Amino acid sequence: MSDNRTGNGTSRRAFLRGAAAAGAGALSATAAKAQSPDPLITEVQPWAQEFGDGVDATPYGLPIEHEGDVIRRNVEWLTADTVSSINFTPIHALDGTITPQGCAFERHHSGAIDLRKEDYRLMLNGLVDTPMVFSYADLERFPRENHVYFCECAANTGMEWAGAQLNGAQFTHGMIHNMEYTGVPLRTLLEEAGLDTAGDLKNKWIFVEGADASSNGRSIPMEKALDDCLIAFKANGEALRKEHGYPVRLVVPGWEGNMWVKWIRRIEVMDGPVESREETSKYTDVLENGIARKWTWAMDAKSVVTSPSPQAPITHGKGPLVITGLAWSGRGAITRVDVSKDGGMTWETARLAKPGEKMALTRFYLDTEWDGSEMILQSRAMDDTGYIQPTKAQLREVRGLNSIYHNNCIQTWLVRSNGEAENVEVS
Template sequence: MTDTPEYSPSRRRFLAGAAVATGAAATGTLVHAQAAGPDPLITELQPWQQYLGDGVDARPYGVPSRHEAHVVRRNVPWLTADSVSSVNFTPLHELEGIITPNGLCFERHHSGIADIAWGDHRLMINGLVDTQMVFTMDDLMRFPRENRVYFLECAANTGMEWRGAQLNGCQFTHGMIHNVVYTGVPLRLLLEEAGLKTSGTWLLAEGADASGMTRSIPIEKALDDCMIATHMNGERLRPEQGYPLRLVVPGWEGNMWVKWLRRLEIGDAPWHHREETSKYTDLLGDGQARRFTWEMDAKSVITNPSPQAPITHGPGPTVLTGVAWSGRGTIPRVDVTIDGGITWHQARMSGPSLDKSMHRFYYEFDWDGRPLLLQSRAHDSTGYVQPTKEQLRAVRGFNSIYHNNGIQTWAVNEAGEAENVEIG
């Protein structure tokens, strides 16, 4: 992989020069690096300059550059019994902006990916409605639809970090999240079509996969901002994200966003099914358990530098970036520290600030080459400030698995390598 610039010998030569130049810059005089010799990538004719590339239809459905083949979802095999009931993680450290590309959105399946044709899918509405109904996908495409950007975070994201620093990389510690623009029909319109009875206070959403995934949702949320999505980032849903139909439950835990959505039942009490009793309940230190912990609290993580994205350029100008989100609003502010929380700086927010969507932040600084302790702290539009892991543990203990939105720490050493740590 000599074409990966960060690690090529000629690039290293440049970097050595850059380090010297930065030293000079610190004295107040701007001095740029001087090359030891001409760069062959400039002075020698390269194959791509000379020979013809592929024609227009070489990739009828485009894929990333082959030089980006390392940017993929990854899983942690020991976490689960089998890949059909497992999870993989979004490579946050490789991404910019706020939108997650469809092929990199993390996957969580309970019985593998259901393979359903658009024409074979049906959505049923039954229970406490005037008319129990069946819709085809083509029926659904005739309802008015909306476009909304929302994050989807698994309730167990960062769940492996309750007892201490465990996984070395933000992909693994924070990668059970993605943020895409959904196109879909407001759930309210479908419930109006079936005629919601006044006794209907709860909704059961059910998937068509072999796990028959079910979750109970209060009717207020269903009528407020839930939607049934057919498209993500402009194209139809990916199979692993519930093609052809997924429930969107903005700001609430990802497990409720039922994929391969086949049925909505209206009832007058919650169903207390497996995924809202045995799983996705938060066991506290005293043995009691919170249930129906739906909202995802404000959270942030520095994606670069991080264990999978070390600083490779030596001292000097350094771009720190990360993402933040809240299930209860927008993120007007993120604070960043590089000294383990002695001094905090307000990061620069960049890109659209949308309700219940991922936000991007930056903090640019001149690295002096000494070890760093990096943290970020999100503030959401309700005034809530992202707590430390210690603050969360004081309330919940160590066993709650879900909803860990504590502040993450990366330690960066003199070589620029980053590690997942806890500090005190």
């Protein structure tokens, strides 16, 4: 453990502290000596005697039933109907950075549709040299790339603007997932249709829409479209799930999830934005004076401690404790995450599991020693633009209380001496 810490560049002081803690832990472990032999060891268990399942028992597997509580959850009072609603990734129970598709949050505007690859068509029209139609099979013949990106709904943490509301990292921060996408750069397809007709590309836009009943149309500046957008058809190595836009979705790295149009069916090159419902009446940020910001596409740097947290209390008592969480930035790579146990009075720099990658989730750990006293846990992310994740008070000072979207404030968990945690706000 101590080797890992020094290997990742934390200070010598931290190393010493860690070593001291490990020593203390060893002592308390001796104290917890077993009173009687453990029957799980001394008695032959059925799984050690009989057969388990044969191959093909599950042609496509789900997690073992003991993990049955690690599932997406919905907050019913948020929306009127599940076909135009959202649920939440169980981030409190996951580790690493890749989100399994089966528990990655869903957001639909008129339900997840059933669209076969054979019935899939992608149209490019508007200011292109030749309006084009591509089939799924056509898309598979363009050179493709792999990239890991997070997708965060602009409303993630939105319920927390006016105060601490939901008790669980899943509910406060679970409108996010992080997958490895395989797809064709949008640039390739735009160039295949030809952009001469569009002339100067600086003031041009694309409008993208889905094949579902809502169509969820959004306008995207041409600069972004040509930069890093992907027409994706695989995630984490397998086909996209129905709920994530099977067979093809748009990936708009670092930008709000609503722009990642699922079941994408049409891309129109234009000389201005459509100003659709989703980019005027929704996903705009009302400031205190009633004026609203629009085109706030990039998701700013943000982090959250996923464990311990209200759904993941400390159950082991005092001693060695792993504090862990996720950090991300839509404007670059995470360079550092600090953790505070006292509500922001003092901070320690956490260990990043891997160096941060651009517009992808970063896992952080603070391997620590818990003395069993109350903690007010916070995490604070920094990205490679030099940006520091703000406190809720800092955000409110600029934006007021009515913004709903784009809340990237520092989250606070009050961890009691019994290990239970609660979502709180602090002075």
